[in-house]
Every structure is written in structure tokens, then in C-alpha cells.
Amino acid sequence: MSTTRLPAEERRVALLETACRLFSEGSYRGTTTADIAREAGVTEPVLYRHFNSKRDLYLACLEATWAGVRAMWEEAIAAEQDPSLWIATMGRSFIESEAERPVISNLWVHAIAEGSEDAVIGAYMKEHMREVHAYTTAVIRRAQETGGIEAERDPDAEAWIFIALGLLTMADRVLDGVMRESWPAIRASRLRWLTGRDPEPLV
Numbered sequence: 001m002s003t004t005r006l007p008a009e010e011r012r013v014a015l016l017e018t019a020c021r022l023f024s025e026g027s028y029r030g031t032t033t034a035d036i037a038r039e040a041g042v043t044e045p046v047l048y049r050h051f052n053s054k055r056d057l058y059l060a061c062l063e064a065t066w067a068g069v070r071a072m073w074e075e076a077i078a079a080e081q082d083p084s085l086w087i088a089t090m091g092r093s094f095i096e097s098e099a100e101r102p103v104i105s106n107l108w109v110h111a112i113a114e115g116s117e118d119a120v121i122g123a124y125m126k127e128h129m130r131e132v133h134a135y136t137t138a139v140i141r142r143a144q145e146t147g148g149i150e151a152e153r154d155p156d157a158e159a160w161i162f163i164a165l166g167l168l169t170m171a172d173r174v175l176d177g178v179m180r181e182s183w184p185a186i187r188a189s190r191l192r193w194l195t196g197r198d199p200e201p202l203v
Contacts, residue, residue: 012050015040020061024106028058028114028121059124062111065104066128070135072097077139083148084195086139087162088187095169105170112167133159149194158194165190 018040022031033054037047051057076093077086098105115122136159143149149158165186172179179186192198 008050011042011046015042015047015050016057016060016064019057020065020103020107023058023061023110024103027110028054033057055118055120058111059121062107062124062128065107066132069094069097069104073135073139083143083146084191084197086143086148087136087158087194088191090136090139091162091165091187094166098169098173102173105173108167109170109174129163132163136162150196153194161190 015036019031019036022036022039026035033044033047036057037044040047047057051060072093073090076089080086080089094104111121111125115125133156137155140149140153140155140158144151144153144155168179169183172183188198
């Protein structure tokens, strides 16, 4: 066990980071609070001072990863001057982050499956998906206001398609890249549909 006494907030953050990683590498049901406490170098009573239950810790992981994705998307959008590429940039940043550290995909896939058995997790995921959808819809509408995305496109529907493609990339990774060769064509087709123009060739 760790002998270092961290301030409460730092300890909570450290526990959360450890839990997110272990839940992602394993599963909600297969990961115990004892596993998390041991990996974090604390006792279970210390863990329960910060989180009331394993479920509360799991939901906190889902919230933390979404906050990270949202911040990553904001940064990616701010760096992209062409509004027609905002959605594509969001998708690319997500895929690139998952290539380095596939935490988010695993957590979301597991949580969707777990939601069918746990009503609390299921209710959380419904609201969570609505929040992701609302964020994406707002980005599409902003792009439409600048002329980057064609005005005829339905932002609500397009946001759900974007989320569906994200879930498909998660499944693709689990299935060892069964769709890997098709992704460039899928991305090009989506960009062509949203913007009315062909994507720039990759350099």
C-alpha cells in the first residue's frame, strides 16, 4: 500500500484514473473495488471515502471520459479554421486518441451492454447519449451557419449518424479491424454528403 498521503481531491482523481483504466481493460462486473484499491495503492475503506459504491465509481469514470472527449473536441474545433471539417476533425481526434489509449471505447461499449442489466447504468447511458447528441447537433448547426455544412442537412439526424459511426468504430476495434479498409471511403462519403464537395486528398 502507498504510504503517501495525498490531498483528498488528488486522491480522488488518482482513484478515478486507476478505475477508468481497470474498468476499460476488464469490465464493470469483472473488476472489483478491491482490484482498484490495490492498483491505486490504497485500502478499500479509503476508496469508499471518495465513492459510495462501485457503480458510483463506474458512473464517475463515464462522466470523466466524456468530459475529456468534450475538451478534446473543443480543442480540435478551435484548431480547424474550415467549419466544413469540424465533424470530420472530431471523428479523427477521437480515433487518434483511442489508438493511443483505448479507454473510452471500452467503457462505452461495456456500459451499453451493462445498461440492459442495471437500470441505473441504463438510465445514465440514455441521458449520456442525449448529451453527446446535443453537443454534436450544436456543432453541426454552427457549421451550417457559416456555410460549412449544407443547410438542407438535418442536424439532429446527422448527429445521430455521427454517434452511430463512432459506435461502429468501437465495434470495429473489438472485431480486429474488420472494416479497416472501408473507413476512408466511409469518411469521404460522409464529408461529401455534408458539405457537397469532395474531400481533399491526404498528403
